[in-house]
Amino acid sequence: MFAFKIVQSAGSVMLSIVDTIIDGISKALNTLDADADADGLIHLERPARPEHGDFSSNICLVIAKRLGMTPRLLAERLAAAIQADPFEDLVKAEVAGPGFLNFYLDKSYLHKILREVLLAGEDNYARHTFGEGQKVQLEFVSANPTGPLHVGNGWLGSYGDALARLLERTGHSVTREYYVNDTGNQIRVLGESLLARKEGREVPEDGYRGEYVGEIAAGYDGPNDVVSAGRFAASEILSNIKSTLERIGIHYDSWYSQASIEESGKVDGMIAQLKAEGLVYEQEGATWLAATKLGDNRDRVLVKANGDITYLAGDLAYHKNKFLERQFDKVIDIFGADHHGQVASLKAGVKALGIEPERLEVLLGQLVSLAGKKMSKRAGTYVKLDDLVNELGPDATRILSLLSSIDQATTLDLDLVTSQSAENPVFYIQYAYARISSMQVLARERGLVAASEIFGANRSLTDDETLSALLCGVDFTLLAHPREIQLMKAMSLLPEVVEQATTERAPHKVTTWVRGLAADFHGFYHDCRILGENVDAELANARYCLVEAVRTSLRIGLSLLGVTAPERM
RNA sequence: GCCCCCGUAGCUCAGUUGGAUAGAGCGACUGCCUUCUAAGCAGCAGGUCGCAGGUUCGAGUCCUGCCGGGGGCGCCA
Numbered sequence: 001m002f003a004f005k006i007v008q009s010a011g012s013v014m015l016s017i018v019d020t021i022i023d024g025i026s027k028a029l030n031t032l033d034a035d036a037d038a039d040g041l042i043h044l045e046r047p048a049r050p051e052h053g054d055f056s057s058n059i060c061l062v063i064a065k066r067l068g069m070t071p072r073l074l075a076e077r078l079a080a081a082i083q084a085d086p087f088e089d090l091v092k093a094e095v096a097g098p099g100f101l102n103f104y105l106d107k108s109y110l111h112k113i114l115r116e117v118l119l120a121g122e123d124n125y126a127r128h129t130f131g132e133g134q135k136v137q138l139e140f141v142s143a144n145p146t147g148p149l150h151v152g153n154g155w156l157g158s159y160g161d162a163l164a165r166l167l168e169r170t171g172h173s174v175t176r177e178y179y180v181n182d183t184g185n186q187i188r189v190l191g192e193s194l195l196a197r198k199e200g201r202e203v204p205e206d207g208y209r210g211e212y213v214g215e216i217a218a219g220y221d222g223p224n225d226v227v228s229a230g231r232f233a234a235s236e237i238l239s240n241i242k243s244t245l246e247r248i249g250i251h252y253d254s255w256y257s258q259a260s261i262e263e264s265g266k267v268d269g270m271i272a273q274l275k276a277e278g279l280v281y282e283q284e285g286a287t288w289l290a291a292t293k294l295g296d297n298r299d300r301v302l303v304k305a306n307g308d309i310t311y312l313a314g315d316l317a318y319h320k321n322k323f324l325e326r327q328f329d330k331v332i333d334i335f336g337a338d339h340h341g342q343v344a345s346l347k348a349g350v351k352a353l354g355i356e357p358e359r360l361e362v363l364l365g366q367l368v369s370l371a372g373k374k375m376s377k378r379a380g381t382y383v384k385l386d387d388l389v390n391e392l393g394p395d396a397t398r399i400l401s402l403l404s405s406i407d408q409a410t411t412l413d414l415d416l417v418t419s420q421s422a423e424n425p426v427f428y429i430q431y432a433y434a435r436i437s438s439m440q441v442l443a444r445e446r447g448l449v450a451a452s453e454i455f456g457a458n459r460s461l462t463d464d465e466t467l468s469a470l471l472c473g474v475d476f477t478l479l480a481h482p483r484e485i486q487l488m489k490a491m492s493l494l495p496e497v498v499e500q501a502t503t504e505r506a507p508h509k510v511t512t513w514v515r516g517l518a519a520d521f522h523g524f525y526h527d528c529r530i531l532g533e534n535v536d537a538e539l540a541n542a543r544y545c546l547v548e549a550v551r552t553s554l555r556i557g558l559s560l561l562g563v564t565a566p567e568r569m
Numbered sequence: 570g571c572c573c574c575c576g577u578a579g580c581u582c583a584g585u586u587g588g589a590u591a592g593a594g595c596g597a598c599u600g601c602c603u604u605c606u607a608a609g610c611a612g613c614a615g616g617u618c619g620c621a622g623g624u625u626c627g628a629g630u631c632c633u634g635c636c637g638g639g640g641g642c643g644c645c646a
Contacts, residue, residue, distance in 0.1 A: 045585070048592090058588065061626065071626070097589045098626060144646065186646060286644055297571080297642070304644040311646050340573055340641045366574055367640065403594095404582055407574055409639055416581085416595090422608070423595065431608050439605045448605095493585095500585085512583060515593080522609055531605040569608065 013116040014492055017109050018044055020087050021055055025101070028081035032074075046493075050482075053094065053102035054109070060099040071099025110488035111476035117491055117549040118471060119464065126494040126556055131172030131502075137322055138164050140334035141245070142179040145234040146190050147210050149244050151412060152336060152368040154385040155401040158562065159365060160334045161250045162402055162507035165560045170502045175328070176252045179318065182234050183259040184311070191230025194220060198229075212237070244386050248394045249562040258314050266317040267309050270353070271302055273320075279352050294348035312342065316349040323355045332361045332505075337409075340364055363505055366409035383414060391418045395563045399426035402511045402561055425515055429558065430566050432518040435525060436551045437567040443544060448531055471545070478542045483524040487546060490517045491553045498560070507561065514557030521550050 022042050041063065047056045060078065064071040075095040082093045091104040117125050140160030143153045160176070167174045193207035197217040203209050216236045222228045238255075245252070261267065271287065274280045279290045285305035289312075292299050302313040322331050335343075343362045351357045370383060389397050400417065403425065404410070442448075479488070493513065501509040529535050530543045558565045 045588080047589080048585085049589080052589070056589090061588080065626085100589070146646095181646065184646065284644085288644095301644045306644080308644080310644070314646095337574065337640050339646090341643090342641095342646090344572085344642090364573075364640090369639080408582075409575065411581085411639095413581085420595070425594070427608050428594085431606080435606055435609085442605055446605095496585090504586085508583085512593090515583095519593085523611095525605080526601095526610045529605070533604080569606075 013112050014495060017089070017105075017112075018055075020089075021057075021103060024082055024085075024087040024090070025057060025059060025078065027085070028078045031081050032077055046489075047102065050485075052096060052100070054105045055103040057101045057103075058099075060101060064099065075099045075101050107480060107485060108477065110485065110492065111479065113492045114476060114479070114488055114546060114549055115471060117552055118545060119468060122552050122555050122559075125552060126169070126498045128170040128495070128499055128502075130499075131167060131170040134172045134329050135175075135327065136167055136172045136330045136332060137175045137177055137326070137328040138167070138332045138334070139177045139179055141250075142181070143241065144181045144186060145238040145241060146186055146208055147237065148212060149241055149385040150382040151370075151385050151388050152382075154248065154388065154397065155368050155410065156334055156336060156365045156406070157245060157250050157385075158248065158398045158401040159406055159507060162510070162561055163332070163334075163502075163505055165562065166498065166502040166507060166510070169498060169560065175254060176250075177254045177256055178252045180238060180255055180257050181311075182231065182238070182257050183262055183314075184308075187230035187234055188226045189230075190233050191226035191228070194229045194233045195224065195226065212240075244389070247386070247389050248398055256318070258318070261314055261317050261321070262309065266321060267313050270317040270320050271313065274302075274349075274352055277352060277354075289345075289349060289352065291345050291348040291352075294351045296344040296348040300345045300348075312345055312349065315342075315346060316353065319346065319350055319355075319360065320353050323350070323359065324353070328359075330359055330361065332363060334363045334365060337364045337366045363406065365406040368410045368412055370412055370414065383412075388414075388417075392421050392424065395426045395430070396421060396424040398562055399424060399429075399511065402508055405506060405508055425511075426563060427569070428522075429514055429518040429554070430563075431569055432521045432525075433551065433554050433558070433565045434567060434569040436521075436547055436554070439530065439547065440551075443531060446531070448540070474541055474545050475538050476542055476545070478536075478539045479546055481524075481528055483520070483527050484543070484546060487517075487520045487524050487550060490520045491549060494553055494556065498556075501560075510557055510560050514554065514561070517550065517553060517557065521554075 021044060025042050042057060042059050045056045045058070047053055060071045060075040064074045067074060072095060078101060079093040079095050082090070086093075089106045089109045091106055094102045094104065096102050120127075138160055141149070141153050141157045143149055149157075164174045164176050189204070189206060190208055190213075193203050193209070193213050194217045195201075196203045196207065197214045198220060203213070213233070216233050219236075220229060220232055222232055242252075242255075271280060274289060279293065280302070281288050281290060286301045287303035289300045289302050300312055301310050302316075303309050319331065322328050333346075343364070346362065347357050347360060350360050385397075392400070401410075479485075490513075497509055497513040501507055524546075528543060530540050530547065535543075555565050
């Protein structure tokens with residue numbers, strides 16, 4: 001069901017298996033005097049179908065022409081050479097199709113991986129170090145504090161947080177930040193709307209009409225000016241935003257105020273630096289950035305004719321602060337696709353400030369629309385994230401948004417989603433976890449399975465050495481049922497899934513994987529009993545260990561997604 | 570006009586950075602609970618992967634053009 005091209009890192013056991021096979025291929029190439037600089041070209045694949053073996057390589061298809069042979073001929077010679085000097089665990093090497101080289105391994109390679117999962121545990125399995133030493137800032141949501149969050153904010157919120165979790169698991173040091181747009185014209189408009197409500201006047205044409213404005217107005221007794229009123233409202237709204245995000249498990253390390261940037265003089269400093277570079281000019285009373293020289297399709301205003309600074313100017317000062325003052329190695333901004341228009345200017349500005357543009361990564365999430373209707377904050381035609389969470393609960397809400405790629409525009413059918421909330425994929429996954437948990441409780445109570453000693457109520461009670469020794473008493477070779485094999489194969493992929501999901505900024509790959517693992521578990525659970533009276537004790541023992549490894553893997557997957565793992569359902 | 574994303578089963582989406590016979594869930598139909606949770610398992614049905622060219626041993630995946638949908642090109646934020 002899952003197959004990934006193995007690129008570089010994987011779990012250490014998987015990595016050494018892959019290395020062994022690749023070495024075997026390259027040795028065989030040498031014996032044929034056909035090395036052909038193929039070293040870097042040898043890739044292994046996990047065939048989608050078990051009939052095609054455990055691993056497969058297309059190397060012959062790639063280099064045959066260069067050697068003046070047909071792919072099949074080369075493959076046959078290679079297969080023969082490899083079988084003449086087989087590597088560890090190799091059962092047979094076979095030529096298939098147009099010239100694939102398929103490797104069938106002794107299933108003990110999977111048992112090694114199973115051991116690895118058990119020994120590494122939740123903290124260490126599928127953890128990588130390739131991000132070590134990298135300070136990454138992740139800015140996401142950053143919705144204007146002019147109204148409650150809508151479901152679209154929730155989508156990108158879950159995405160950003162899941163990506164942060166992936167980056168952390170791969171060794172990066174991550175700061176989650178929310179940029180608070182607590183200044184500018186919108187705050188004045190918000191203040192006007194609030195005062196209008198308070199004084200019983202008509203809310204201005206372009207004002208905010210949501211009910212929340214009235215509620216906030218009732219609690220406002222500050223001065224009668226739009227800025228004070230606006231700031232008051234914004235801070236009330238912001239604390240509401242915070243608690244909504246907390247509900248779905250999103251916690252920020254930092255809330256960065258735009259007003260603080262503007263008041264600190266950082267904007268002036270930034271413009272001065274650009275001026276010194278000769279990238280700024282005055283025209284029609286405004287101050288312009290010569291963005292065209294840096295890849296943008298038009299020049300951009302930094303200071304308006306009326307003396308106000310633009311959003312871009314503040315944002316550039318903010319990014320200068322991220323890179324040059326706070327020294328993040330990498331900054332990832334997650335925006336909705338409706339902000340696509342500002343990417344080129346932001347990149348141009350960052351380049352102008354002498355920052356390597358690759359250090360800034362802007363990810364655009366396609367928009368969430370609502371069964372045809374558009375969501376608009378000002379018109380009040382949008383679905384509040386809070387309402388969706390009320391309907392579905394935090395876990396189901398998060399999974400919904402982490403099901404597909406952010407390149408995919410979502411059309412949310414609220415009626416469908418709520419009427420089918422019991423069908424939400426999250427329960428399928430959590431159910432697998434709950435089944436494991438309750439089975440383990442029973443196993444311990446009945447004392448039916450010797451291995452239950454190995455995993456007490458709390459794994460941390462068992463030190464690694466003891467655990468390792470106990471595992472030696474378990475006969476993993478008994479695990480040979482197709483369901484068991486399938487389950488172990490799925491688990492073996494987690495390290496690669498974590499790596500890919502991280503580097504491709506694609507947390508939905510974790511969802512896809514964890515869903516598949518749950519499916520494999522349910523199938524196993526159905527066909528392979530553990531606590532039954534007629535199950536051999538040794539087999540039950542081995543299966544119990546397998547189940548524990550699945551539990552660990554599910555916990556890793558779910559925690560990366562920010563979804564809870566319930567013991568009971 | 571230019572730029573970005575998308576088009577895969579009736580619906581919502583996966584699809585291993587070009588691989589072998591394109592997969593799940595929901596919906597339809599059919600089986601499976603005296604045994605660890607049936608929120609489950611199994612079977613069956615459902616596809617010109619938007620269209621047309623191209624690249625190659627091989628294209629849902631890469632290139633070009635077209636069609637359709639979403640978003641963007643402010644001295645708004």
